[in-house]
Amino acid sequence: MLGYSQSGLTEEFEVRPSRHGDEEEIVQLLELVFDGWPHMDLQCSPLEHWMWKHIDNPFKKNIVMVAERNGGIIGTNHTILLKIKIGNDVDISGQATDLTVHPDFRGVGVRTQIRVSKYPRCERAGVKFYLAVSGNPIVIKSEIRRRNPRFPHRILNLVKLDDIDLQIEKMPVKNAWIKKFGYHTVKTMNKLRYAFTDFKHPNQDIKISEATTFDERINEFWSVIAEHYGYIAERSRDYLNWRYCDPRAGGFKVKIATEGSKVLGYGVLKINRFLRDYAVGFIVDLLVLPDQPDVASALVEDAVGYFEENDVNIVNALAIRGHPYEKVLKRHGFLDSGIRFSLFMRGIDKAGLLEVIESCPPSRAFYSWGDHDSLPRQPPRY
Numbered sequence: 535m536l537g538y539s540q541s542g543l544t545e546e547f548e549v550r551p552s553r554h555g556d557e558e559e560i561v562q563l564l565e566l567v568f569d570g571w572p573h574m575d576l577q578c579s580p581l582e583h584w585m586w587k588h589i590d591n592p593f594k595k596n597i598v599m600v601a602e603r604n605g606g607i608i609g610t611n612h613t614i615l616l617k618i619k620i621g622n623d624v625d626i627s628g629q630a631t632d633l634t635v636h637p638d639f640r641g642v643g644v645r646t647q648i649r650v651s652k653y654p655r656c657e658r659a660g661v662k663f664y665l666a667v668s669g670n671p672i673v674i675k676s677e678i679r680r681r682n683p684r685f686p687h688r689i690l691n692l693v694k695l696d697d698i699d700l701q702i703e704k705m706p707v708k709n710a711w712i713k714k715f716g717y718h719t720v721k722t723m724n725k726l727r728y729a730f731t732d733f734k735h736p737n738q739d740i741k742i743s744e745a746t747t748f749d750e751r752i753n754e755f756w757s758v759i760a761e762h763y764g765y766i767a768e769r770s771r772d773y774l775n776w777r778y779c780d781p782r783a784g785g786f787k788v789k790i791a792t793e794g795s796k797v798l799g800y801g802v803l804k805i806n807r808f809l810r811d812y813a814v815g816f817i818v819d820l821l822v823l824p825d826q827p828d829v830a831s832a833l834v835e836d837a838v839g840y841f842e843e844n845d846v847n848i849v850n851a852l853a854i855r856g857h858p859y860e861k862v863l864k865r866h867g868f869l870d871s872g873i874r875f876s877l878f879m880r881g882i883d884k885a886g887l888l889e890v891i892e893s894c895p896p897s898r899a900f901y902s903w904g905d906h907d908s909l910p911r912q913p914p915r916y
Contacts (some may be wrong), residue, residue: 546605547708549651561609567634572908575807575817580783586782599648608636611648617768619892628661631907664880677878683845686892687815687899689875696847702811742836745788748774755797762824764894767905801833815841819904830862856896
């Protein structure tokens with residue numbers, strides 16, 4: 535059990551790599567600090583989800599640091615590894631996740647010590663740079679203060695909302711009438727904008743089917759995708775099956791678009807019922823072969839139908855501004871929420887990669903909810 539008092543805060547604590555037997559106490563701390571973790575309705579226990587993420591990942595590497603005092607864990611720092619294609623090269627990135635300090639031990643240097651302690655282990659794992667995603671204003675200010683650059687392309691949080699009144703009832707906001715007026719105005723403008731633009735309707739030969747696993751055809755699909763993009767995290771068969779098809783991952787719905795035996799694209803969907811009385815939908819991942827917006831449109835149309843069938847009022851998706859998927863999503867009723875998605879890139883200048891990403895056009899850069907380690911802890915309020 536976790537239970538510390540305010541006494542003895544000046545006593546020393548030890549920072550070390552996690553070891554077998556720490557798992558349950560780490561998860562207890564995560565659940566305490568985040569008031570429930572990982573804020574998804576899982577098909578397994580939080581402990582099993584943690585094991586999937588940090589022990590059974592494709593790298594088979596566990597980069598988790600803990601701060602220990604008097605035999606109890608009072609802080610954690612997690613790093614997951616990603617293979618990311620930047621330009622013509624594939625580099626290993628470390629993504630910072632789930633930095634926690636027990637409430638009774640904040641302000642005594644625990645956070646700083648466990649954050650710094652991870653870097654030697656990450657370097658030995660071949661990490662070239664680090665990604666950090668946060669909606670916490672304190673963390674964002676800290677990243678800016680350290681002069682860590684943001685991802686050079688604007689990442690839009692697009693939202694499809696059926697009933698604005700229901701949304702405001704379930705997630706109250708200040709100046710609700712202004713929000714409602716602005717929402718209806720933007721929705722009307724979006725409809726008018728796309729009502730008079732040409733659009734290639736999906737090929738009738740495209741078949742969309744649900745899948746429980748990605749088969750060997752996805753590697754051929756990935757080889758074409760990788761050649762096209764200048765920035766994209768790996769989407770190999772092994773990675774996709776771990777990320778979306780393991781029952782411990784979060785209970786995702788995988789849809790694959792095919793024409794004959796050829797894979798044209800896929801979509802990954804999630805209905806998060808963590809709030810119980812208000813389901814929140816996510817298009818977690820959407821990727822199709824280059825220059826086939828009709829396939830993307832077919833997958834989005836299928837996704838919208840799935841969420842409507844399940845009475846989901848609000849659906850979120852990410853898209854890079856200027857990427858073809860932005861237009862596809864907006865054509866299907868998604869609007870720019872105005873919420874800035876903050877992705878910072880630590881140490882990337884040392885690797886000489888930021889300039890390569892900056893020179894990559896938005897149409898050849900890709901980022902989705904699936905590139906983040908989890909869905910938002912606090913669903914966005916619109």
